[in-house]
Amino acid sequence: MKAAVMTGIRQMRIVDLPKPSIKNDGDVLLKVAVVGVCGSDIHYYLTGGIGSKYVQYPYLAGHECSATVEAIGKKVKHVRPGDTVAVEPAVSCHECPQCKMGRENTCCNLKFLSVPGELSGCLCEYIVMPEDCCLPTNGRVTHEQAALCEPFTIGVYTIQQSHLAKGDKIAILGSGPIGLSCLTAAKIQSAAGVYMTDKLDYRVEFAKKAGATWAGNPDKGDVVKDILQREPLGADIVCECAGQQNTIDQAVEVLRPGGVLMLVGIHESDRVGFLINHIRRKEITIINVRRQNRCASRAIELVASGRAEIDSFVTHRFKLEQAKEAFDLVADYRDGVVKAMISL
Ligand SMILES: [Zn+2]
Ligand SMILES: [Zn+2]
Structure with missing residues (x-):
């Protein structure tokens, strides 16, 4: 073969x-x-x-x-x-x-x-x-959609683990396929605001078209300030999908006290740092995402039913x-x- x-x-x-x-x-x-x-x-x-x-x-x-x-x-x-x-x-x-x-x-x-x-x-x-x-797939999704369901499932699992409630505000740092999958899953769970960032302008535009409330480039402006201007109380949830030290720091700054930080991105280095006093004072919960667990059928169903585009x-x-x-x-x-x- x-x-x-x-x-x-x-x-x-x-x-x-x-x-x-x-x-x-x-x-x-x-x-x-x-x-x-x-x-x-x-x-x-x-x-x-x-x-x-x-x-x-x-x-x-x-x-x-x-x-x-x-x-x-x-x-x-x-x-x-x-x-x-x-x-x-x-x-x-x-x-x-x-x-x-x-x-x-x-x-x-x-x-x-x-x-x-x-x-x-x-x-x-x-x-x-x-x-x-x-x-x-029982013929309900195409081969291409079926293959896409694997990364989409990570988004479905991430949002499930974040316990996102209707009306929550969420920031997604990193607008690649996994970030976009989180966006799609968050919207299905009725997030009220989805704020996205990416260092690539075309992905910022893509995130907007895909339904982000706001999207920006951290190399072109202060995304923490931009998000907090729109959500003065801070985000309920942040999904870190870029695997960068910078995005972890931004996540901590953007979260409201009691917020949830979802670590999704793959990091190049084996060690990262946290703004520990911010995390402690804000009492932030950190949840790691290891691929996904038991969400694949649900992801396929969301695509098959047309709820997830x-x-x-x-x-x-x-x-x-x-x-x-x-x-x-x-x-x-x-x-x-x-x-x-x-x-x-
Ligand atoms: Zn993959
Ligand atoms: Zn086993």
Whole structure:
């Protein structure tokens, strides 16, 4: 089968790999249809690693995908050959203490598509996944929407964990696909004001078009002042989706006392600082988001029912042969890119 593998920093090549086969009775062989290029893929592309996870070349990226069921193991019950599925990239064991607590996203034996040392990625024609990672779309969403549901689910989970109540004011720092997913989920939960920032002007404009109450660029003005001018009491919730020290500091400044700081972004450095006296005096709650837990079906339902409009996030489409082009575009934030999708 064809696959787009990384062979070094900023290097990618189309190669022929052996087609995987079903090994366990609960496995499903999937023909990959569409793969979204994620910020984490780009981290691997540009730096060869995230935190302590370093890639070994050749490395197969990709974890946001939709697929068609090609074949099923003997014990598979919920999907059949021909079904379209959204793929949940996290394979949890369902047996460890974390899984038994309902925390599959922090499963002690978690394996995630494309994470070095765990599972190889989905930028290839076929993958094998356990049945519970195959979420049937019942023809209600397109392949592209099904692939987009993976990042959208992070937004749905983030807003769920923030306990956003109707009428809350929320700031989202970082207006990439995850920030926009938080925006979409927050609006569905009837947030009264959504304030967004990004260092890229085109993403500031994109956030406005996507429904932000206000959006601004922290390099062009004082976004903390701008937001507090509009919301003098401060934000109830801030989602930090940029993974930067600056945005953590801005979040603390923008939050009202008793507010909630959601840490969503992936940081380049292993250590960050907090304005500890601000956090203490304001009694801010800090919640970390580890991908998502048990929100995938809800995300698919929100898209299928039309309540969540995420199609507009897709700004660029490529074929597998153009994978390098897609990665370069996203890595360089060229041509107004928000989400690039690769179809097989
Ligand atoms: Zn992703
Ligand atoms: Zn587990």
